Amino acid sequence: MNSTTQSLLVELTETKLSKLPDLVEQLETQGGEELLPVFRAWLAGDLHYQTSDATLVVEVEVNGAETYQDPFSGDIVAGITSKDVKKIKVNNKLRGMLRGVIARIQLTSSNATVREGAVRELLTELDDETVATLESLYPNEANADVKAMMSTALALHTAQQKDNAVSVRLGAIDQLGDSLENDVRNVLVKLQNDGNADIAKAASKALVSINQQVERYALVDQLFFGLSLGSVLLLASIGLAITFGVMGVINMAHGEMIMLGAYTTYVVQLIMPNYIDYSIWVAIPAAFLVSGLMGVLIERLVICRLHGRPLETLLATFGISLILQQLVRTIFSPLNRQVSTPSWMSGSWEINPVLSLTLNRLYILAFSLLVFLALVLILKKSSLGLNVRAVSQNRSMAKAMGVKTEWVDAMTFGLGSGIAGIAGVALSQLTNVGPNLGQAYIIDSFMVVVFGGVGNLLGTLVAAFTLGIANKFLEPTTGAVLAAILVLVFIILFIQKRPKGLFPQKGRAAE
Structure with a gap:
């Protein structure tokens, strides 16, 4: 871990809640995938720091007792109690940012399943920065499933942008008619009330197609x-x-x-x-x-x-x-x-977002x-x-x-x-x-x-x-x-x- 990232983590323990969004952006830029454990623990509300030296720790439960572990190595930190640590605050705005940060970092993972899951997580957080990231990664994506999910995310963003030409939005909505993602259906329901009659009609048609597949x-x-x-x-x-x-x-x-x-x-x-x-x-x-x-x-x-x-x-x-x-x-x-x-009998085989077999x-x-x-x-x-x-x-x-x-x-x-x-x-x-x-x-x-x-x-x-x-x-x-x-x-x-x-x-x- 470089010195800049380390200083940012120390700053994390001192910054007020209102200033944390700016710090999250800096951490994403500097730390990248290395800081995923920190972002995940922060999102879950389990990220703390020791008041003595500002070292970050994650609260975990072991055999019914509260303990603390190092976020990077996963080793238990002995000798500290709840009196020795202080929680790093998180609110809804930060949670939304952290979900986006985690997903964006995972987009560059070597594991195709992780990348696909990351794109799926981003469907509800499609801001201009995220879309720009997807557009830059899309041409070079080798996995067909991940590429299809990226295409769905980009079409979802295009369909919601009222500044786009109607024909462009209609093309995006038509593409979404083949998707079974819950976030896609939620957006299409909203587009049924769009001010443009053609957009509303296309959204209704896409929903009918999706509902038939779901049935x-x-x-x-x-x-x-x-x-x-x-x-x-x-x-x-x-x-x-x-x-x-x-x-x-x-x-x-x-x-x-x-x-x-x-x-x-x-x-x-x-x-x-x-x-x-x-x-x-x-x-x-x-x-x-x-x-x-x-x-x-x-x-x-x-x-x-x-x-x-x-x-x-x-x-x-x-x-x-x-x-x-x-x-x-x-x-x-x-x-x-x-x-x-x-363990080999646990879980389910997910065929698509609406069908999984235990x-x-x-x-x-x-x-x-x-x-x-x-x-x-x-x-x-x-x-x-x-x-x-x-x-x-x-x-x-x-x-x-x-x-x-x-x-x-x-x-x-x-x-x-x-x-x-x-x-x-x-x-x-x-x-x-x-x-x-x-x-x-x-x-x-x-x-x-x-x-x-x-x-x-x-x-x-x-x-x-x-x-x-x-x-x-x-x-x-x-x-x-x-x-x-x-x-x-x-x-x-x-x-x-x-x-x-x-x-x-x-x-x-x-x-």
């Missing part, structure tokens, strides 16, 4: 959330589809298998507090084993003694679900537990399809899958051919429960983990299985995404509760016409 992207956003809900329903119901289809068991404890998977994820994170980014890869097989083994235990101790008595299995599994819920309450307490999301839902969607494909391969290519299909089509004939139906039942129930545990891992990334987590999905899971066709995996896939998308498209107009009711009524009416679902089982034993 289309809103539909895409709804579709994404529908697919996201469908992926969760798929994971929650796919295990139920094979146990219900093979064994004919109405397993009311299936939701608790999901819950066990979610709590397994929570426990794994407690064991690996410093490896949250990797803990989910441990949690997936662990949840499969915990829920799968619990499923085998339930089948061997209870379900195997109730074959051919569906109502009794319903009551028995309902009782098991209550026992498992109370067991979890006893071990973990009734309070919800929060599972941390790995990464955790995107990963869960892809994960659910991978689990579905893996299960299909197991059932189609493995000996277990062959036995499962044989038992589901004709249990008596399979037993007569030497298939160990008891073993198949146990493995099928364990496999279905294990997949439910994996669903719990996915749900832990979307909601809090609690004893009643599975109860929120058990009814929907049965609806998916019945709607798709009992024991049919393709039907489960289609039904899960159909119901998920239907729910999300109905919710904006009817509300979440009424949307769920309408979907339930639809399924009831559908089953009246097609009792075996979308994809009924085929063969002589299908009846």
Whole structure:
């Protein structure tokens, strides 16, 4: 840092608030990118200086305590308290200036994303100096996205200048009709009241074009959330589809298998507090084993003694679900537990200013399809899958051919429960983990299985995404509760016409 910049920083601690705007301009000219940490801290209201030697420090919170750090190195400055520092004042005028300064400095960054973000920040601060900077940088800008954002900013400034020729302003407004930036829409709304009728008409036309694009992207956003809900329903119901289809068991404890998977994820994170980014890869097989083994235990101790008595299995599994819920309450307490999301699943993928896809839902969607494909391969290519299909089509004939139906039942129930545990891992990334987590999905899971066709995996896939998308498209107009009711009524009416679902089982034993 040169001596001129250092003297300006010292002057910053002595200058009155009314004189600070001039000092900001000098700091921008002299310091440039080196002073970005200072400008950011000042904008946030966290910039202070030590009263003893006028050294700048930034107030930060560490473990709930106020501490101070060097704005350039980020090192904690030990031995000072709030009594040893004084805050550098900031008002709305200065905040506006600081935003512009930060954006202008970032315009020359080597990172294209930073440059694009800087231009976007400047859309509300387009003064003559900023526009001159953009015009000088525009011809040499190599990144297409940054150049497009610069073009939008220049067009926005041109459209607002009443001194410009009407034809020039109309051309700029026409260009803005392709932009989805909120600041562009706000300016076009103001231009609808422009004194010139042609300008007002052009602004209205551009707004109509923008609003049409926004509506289309809103539909895409709804579709994404529908697919996201469908992926969760798929994971929650796919295990139920094979146990219900093979064994004919109405397993009311299936939701608790999901819950066990979610709590397994929570426990794994407690064991690996410093490896949250990797803990989910441990949690997936662990949840499969915990829920799968619990499923085998339930089948061997209870379900195997109730074959051919569906109502009794319903009551028995309902009782098991209550026992498992109370067991979890006893071990973990009734309070919800929060599972941390790995950093690589956090945030969102911003496609444009009005459409962004959350990464955790995107990963869960892809994960659910991978689990579905893996299960299909197991059932189609493995000996277990062959036995499962044989038992589901004709249990008596399979037993007569030497298939160990008891073993198949146990493995099928364990496999279905294990997949439910994996669903719990996915749900832990979307909601809090609690004893009643599975109860929120058990009814929907049965609806998916019945709607798709009992024991049919393709039907489960289609039904899960159909119901998920239907729910999300109905919710904006009817509300979440009424949307769920309408979907339930639809399924009831559908089953009246097609009792075996979308994809009924085929063969002589299908009846």
